[in-house]
Ligand SMILES: Cc1cc2nc3c(=O)[nH]c(=O)nc-3n(C[C@H](O)[C@H](O)[C@H](O)COP(=O)(O)OP(=O)(O)OC[C@H]3O[C@@H](n4cnc5c(N)ncnc54)[C@H](O)[C@@H]3O)c2cc1C
């Protein structure tokens with residue numbers, strides 16, 4: 052069984068988000084980490100490796116610096132790593148990102164493709180389903196549990212208040228939730244090996260069956276026109292209502308005014 | 313000369329830090345108060361290969377270097393001094409001598425499960441009458457047919473009772489050296505559960521309270537002949553060589569304790585307000601922090617240098633790291649004691665209360681000046697090399 056996990060290197064939003072004076076993200080100032088949903092997806096794949104001897108390949112599209120997350124994945128136990136990097140791929144929206152990743156995946160053998168539900172920087176949750184569409188694969192999103200039964204996967208798909216159990220024949224694509232599992236740590240030896248390991252690097256020429264018009268900034272139907280920081284919260288307001296009823300009414304009114312409820 | 317860490321070492325540091333924060337820190341206070349050995353943490357560390365970091369892969373280890381191992385003990389000790397010494401005694405004092413002096417059979421039988429963390433190791437040299445003067449051993453080993461028969465006792469043994477494999481030193485005869493009659497000391501591997509091998513007093517300690525420190529008792533304890541470690545009579549050399557490496561481990565523990573206390577204190581003085589401002593705004597606080605940070609950095613350079621020197625030795629046995637290890641342990645231990653004491657002071661009354669980590673760090677720091685050779689012994693090693 053072969054599993055490919057798509058992982059994205061994202062800024063660590065836990066450490067605070069930093070902006071350049073022009074309003075764009077100051078990525079250089081932020082620590083880069085493996086996107087949390089993707090890490091859970093990788094852990095799920097590694098458990099399939101522990102259980103069924105699956106071969107796990109990790110794939111990322113990004114700057115050469117993104118090899119850091121690939122090495123981290125190798126140090127956790129992934130078998131192979133692929134970096135897709137090329138100047139012409141920069142500035143991609145979800146469409147161009149997914150065509151690129153699909154183009155790379157056409158070179159690989161897989162029974163399962165796992166992506167995260169969403170990346171904590173772009174936050175669109177679109178790349179996974181779009182890859183499935185390009186490759187003509189069934190997709191099961193929001194996986195909170197994955198089991199294998201012969202040539203089928205059985206997945207619990209999470210909703211707000213319930214989950215569905217879905218079954219699909221492989222090959223298929225699953226998008227994973229961070230809640231899926233508790234990812235394992237790397238091992239010290241795994242880290243040293245990961246820095247010796249060969250990382251396959253592909254550029255534009257290695258993408259299969261993709262047109263230039265669907266890649267990078269030029270191939271992106273959407274363009275980011277403006278990015279700005281959220282308006283900062285002002286100082287708190289102290290009110291002294293006459294009764295508990297007044298207090299409740301006041302708070303509900305405020306929440307309603309701010310469209311919280 | 314290169315003072316930047318390699319990418320590998322940066323990444324291992326992140327690993328140890330995450331593990332220490334998530335798995336070790338939440339238990340540190342509880343196990344200290346209960347004087348309880350953190351078996352669950354040892355099991356987790358075993359799973360992720362922390363119990364055999366500098367051991368070659370063919371012997372069940374991670375195949376990483378001494379610097380990575382030192383960083384592991386350092387990061388663990390930042391949040392829990394006990395967890396740091398469990399790893400250090402196991403790796404430096406038990407695995408290392410078997411790996412260095414053992415036969416192929418001994419390495420397969422003992423190093424492999426120890427490095428995988430399936431078994432825990434300990435080192436028994438000290439006796440009530442033989443501390444700094446390690447030559448004053450009383451424990452005897454006599455060859456009887458195919459077995460060595462051990463009689464005597466050891467005191468203050470780290471990982472005692474919890475460990476499965478013990479490297480033990482005993483007198484096997486007398487030798488004449490430069491006209492003087494001296495004890496001939498040999499090293500042995502003894503397994504827990506061997507008839508005649510029992511445990512005595514459990515020490516009730518000031519610090520590293522969750523580390524298990526026991527007396528070992530040998531009464532007609534028979535071990536197979538092939539459990540002699542190294543050549544007969546070479547025990548003293550084996551002990552001294554082992555302690556050179558162990559000192560890098562304890563130096564890393566001391567470094568971690570100092571760093572942990574300093575980090576905690578920096579956060580505290582930014583929050584705590586007196587006279588209308590954070591106590592970090594007072595120049596006395598600032599200068600104390602500056603002095604401490606400078607000493608911690610100096611200690612770190614000595615510790616990493618000693619670790620690097622040991623890695624060089626692995627490639628070229630002519631390299632000696634004994635003086636570097638002694639300097640690193642001496643300095644890091646004294647810095648740990650000074651820094652943790654000052655950090656308690658900067659916490660004021662709260663620093664004296666057990667809920668705040670710094671009082672535990674101060675208690676833990678003291679032992680680093682005593683075990684694996686007191687600070688006085690380190691000064692003897694260093695000055696002997698200077699005056700050679
Ligand atoms: C502030 C901002 C606004 C943006 N606005 C838009 C917009 O309006 N429209 C638009 O189309 N794009 C937008 N993007 C764009 C951006 O191009 C996305 O970051 C990128 O296309 C991937 O989408 P995502 O990060 O939302 O990933 P998601 O779709 O949230 O990611 C889902 C999963 O896909 C996989 N994946 C995603 N990217 C990669 C990768 N590079 N390599 C490997 N696997 C990957 C991972 O497994 C991930 O968990 C915006 C980005 C920013 C920073």
Ligand SMILES: Cc1cc2nc3c(=O)[nH]c(=O)nc-3n(C[C@H](O)[C@H](O)[C@H](O)COP(=O)(O)OP(=O)(O)OC[C@H]3O[C@@H](n4cnc5c(N)ncnc54)[C@H](O)[C@@H]3O)c2cc1C
Pocket residue numbers: 401435436437438440442443444445467468469470471517525679682683684685686687688689
């Ligand atoms: C918690 C703990 C864990 C330990 N773990 C282990 C272990 O795992 N294995 C093991 O074998 N041992 C272990 N020890 C023993 C430890 O290594 C010894 O306690 C230490 O070496 C000092 O020996 P001592 O206690 O007999 O002190 P002593 O040798 O009696 O020393 C007392 C004082 O005299 C000084 N002194 C002694 N001789 C001289 C001299 N010639 N010149 C100047 N000053 C001198 C010493 O520096 C010290 O200050 C442990 C001890 C403790 C407390």
